[in-house]
Each structure stands twice: as C-alpha cells, then as structure tokens.
Amino acid sequence: MSVRIAGRPIGSGHPVYVIAEIGLNHNGDVGIAKELIDVAAAAGADAVKFQKRTPELATPAHMRDVARDTPWGTMTYLEYRHRVELDREQYIEIGDHATLRGLDWFASPWDEPSVAFLEDLGVVAHKVASASVTDLPLLRAIGATGKPVILSTGMSTLEQIDAAIEALDARGRLILLHATSTYPMPADEANLRVVPALAARYPGVPVGYSGHERGLQISLAAAALGATVIERHITLDRTMWGSDQAASLEPQGLEHLVRDVRIIEQALGDGVKRVQPGELAPMRKLRRVPA
Structure with a gap:
C-alpha cells in the first residue's frame, strides 16, 4: 500500500521520498531558509520540512525562563523561541520558493494553533515530531485535517505509537518513521532493525x-533495509549556531545521500533470481558444463 503526498506515491516499490529537514536551522532568517531550500533542490530531494510553534503553548513551562546564550545575546528560552519563529508572510515566501524549486514543503506543528496556521497555508502533509507522539489532542487535530501524516517515533514505546496511531485516525494516510532522538546519534543507538519490525507490526503502513x-552510512543502511522515506536535517555549515546543526548534513553530504539512495534503489531489484544480461558473456566464457 502506498500513501500519496502531492501526487507522489510513497511506499514499497516506489522511489524513496527524501525529506530535507530545515527545521530551525534557518535561525529565524528567511534568506538562510531560502538558501537551504536551494540546497535541497540542487541535491534532488523531494521535500523540505520546517517546524512551527506557538511559543507560549509549545514551550514546556519548566523551560520558559531558562537563560540561553544566543547570537542575539542572552535571553530566556521562551524569548529565543520567539526569535527564531517565522510569521505568516515569511512562511508564504519560503513556501512559494520551495514550490518554485519543485519541492513539496510542510512542517511539524507543535500545537493546535500551528495546525490551523499550516492548514491556512495549504501544506501538502503534516509531520508529527517525536516529541509530540504522546500529545493526543494535537494528534487528533492533525488527523482531522485529512492530510497525509508522517509520524516520527523517537523516544517512544510501541504502546505509545499504538495510541498515537489511534488518535490520528489516519488510515491510508499514515507514514511511520523510525527515529532515535539523540543529537548527534551514535551508531549503537540506531537500532535499524526496527524499520522492518515496524513494517511487520503495521502492515500496509509505509515505514521510513x-x-x-x-555521516551517511546509517541512513543508507536504512534505505537498504526497505525504508520508504529518508529524512535528514540539513545546514549550510555544521559549525553554525543552533542545537540541530551538528547532526545535520551540509550541501555536499545531502547531494551524496540522494545520489547513493537512488543507486541503492536500483541495486535492490525485485528479489527474483535470474541470469542478468551482463552475465551472459562471462557465462559463455567461463562455464565448462553448459546447463
């Protein structure tokens, strides 16, 4: 079974859907956001993704007054959240830029007003961040839009994922993403065998x-294990300020990821053992006993 986002089928037997997550790596700067969109388009990604918050609602109460050192000076965590948030006109600008570059675009809404905000802009899908898996009212609001839903599953148990799927009520519109929410993530926490395990537990639901x-190795291994979607954060420079920058891919890294995912798609084939065209000449040359 496949799920369609803006007409593109996503699922087994279809090309891997590559999402370049810009997230907050634009640091509140529309110019940087547009540069990152250009990076994603040049690399051959399928979509770009952002994060949308209503800071007063999405910021945990115990974090609001925590001081944070930023490029704009020391400020509270809540003030920082406001500083990097894009407004409606800015989202229209970057959304139009993504569309003109041939990319799907959407975002992770972190609260119910942000769902309405994104719906007003006509996003093609909604992404549920791993941090929101247990936010059942938010999930119900996202599911009620009728749009395709991509659900990340970091920091979550199978029981929590089950509850999230029930709350979303997005049968036929749901894509699951295996994730480990460590930034950056060490290889021994990847647990990539969860990709086929989720596919077996939720038949008919594409898993990415x-x-x-x-680096690229773990994401490429996920593609080889059957991931139908690959999502990676992107940045102009991993040394830029921001909590996600160090775990992001720079432009050349994203380009190599997309290139190698496409090669893996070709290499996986259909699983039917046959004599390949390129084997015929070696067979005539090397096989002493014909079949």
Whole structure:
C-alpha cells in the first residue's frame, strides 16, 4: 500500500521520498531558509520540512525562563523561541520558493494553533515530531485535517505509537518513521532493525527513517533495509549556531545521500533470481558444463 503526498506515491516499490529537514536551522532568517531550500533542490530531494510553534503553548513551562546564550545575546528560552519563529508572510515566501524549486514543503506543528496556521497555508502533509507522539489532542487535530501524516517515533514505546496511531485516525494516510532522538546519534543507538519490525507490526503502513547521526552510512543502511522515506536535517555549515546543526548534513553530504539512495534503489531489484544480461558473456566464457 502506498500513501500519496502531492501526487507522489510513497511506499514499497516506489522511489524513496527524501525529506530535507530545515527545521530551525534557518535561525529565524528567511534568506538562510531560502538558501537551504536551494540546497535541497540542487541535491534532488523531494521535500523540505520546517517546524512551527506557538511559543507560549509549545514551550514546556519548566523551560520558559531558562537563560540561553544566543547570537542575539542572552535571553530566556521562551524569548529565543520567539526569535527564531517565522510569521505568516515569511512562511508564504519560503513556501512559494520551495514550490518554485519543485519541492513539496510542510512542517511539524507543535500545537493546535500551528495546525490551523499550516492548514491556512495549504501544506501538502503534516509531520508529527517525536516529541509530540504522546500529545493526543494535537494528534487528533492533525488527523482531522485529512492530510497525509508522517509520524516520527523517537523516544517512544510501541504502546505509545499504538495510541498515537489511534488518535490520528489516519488510515491510508499514515507514514511511520523510525527515529532515535539523540543529537548527534551514535551508531549503537540506531537500532535499524526496527524499520522492518515496524513494517511487520503495521502492515500496509509505509515505514521510513529519520536520522540524527553524523555521516551517511546509517541512513543508507536504512534505505537498504526497505525504508520508504529518508529524512535528514540539513545546514549550510555544521559549525553554525543552533542545537540541530551538528547532526545535520551540509550541501555536499545531502547531494551524496540522494545520489547513493537512488543507486541503492536500483541495486535492490525485485528479489527474483535470474541470469542478468551482463552475465551472459562471462557465462559463455567461463562455464565448462553448459546447463
């Protein structure tokens, strides 16, 4: 079974859907956001993703007054959240830029007003961040939009994922992403065998991988294990300020990821053992006893 996002089928037997997550790596700067969109388009990604919050609602109470050192000076965590949030006109600008570059675009809404905000802008899908898996009212609001839903599963038990799927009520519109929410993620926490395990537990639901590791190997291995979606954070420079920058791919890294995912798709084949065209000449040359 496949799920369609903006007409693109996603699922087994279809090309891997590559999401370049810009998230908050634009640091509140529309110019940087547009540069990152250009990076995603040049690399051959299928979509870009952002994060949308209503800071007063999405920021945990115990974090609001915590001081944070930022490029704009020391401020509270809540003030920082406001500083990096994009407004409606800015979202229209970056959304139009993504569309003109041939990319799907959507975001992770972290609260119910943000769902309405994104719906007003006509996003093609909604992404549920791993941090929101247990936020059942938010999930019900997302599911009620009728749009395709991509659910990341970091920091979550199978029971919590079951409850989230029930709350979303998005049968036929749901994609699951295996994720480990460590930034950056060490290889021994990847647990990539969860990708086929989730596919077996939720038949008919496409399963992909959202990576927070350094490098490409783990994401490529996920593709080889059957991930139908690969999502990675992207940045212009991993040394830029921001909590997600170090676990992000720079432009050349994203380009190599997309290139190698496409090669893996070709290499996986259909699983039917046959004599390949390129084997015919070696067979005539090397086989002493014909079949």
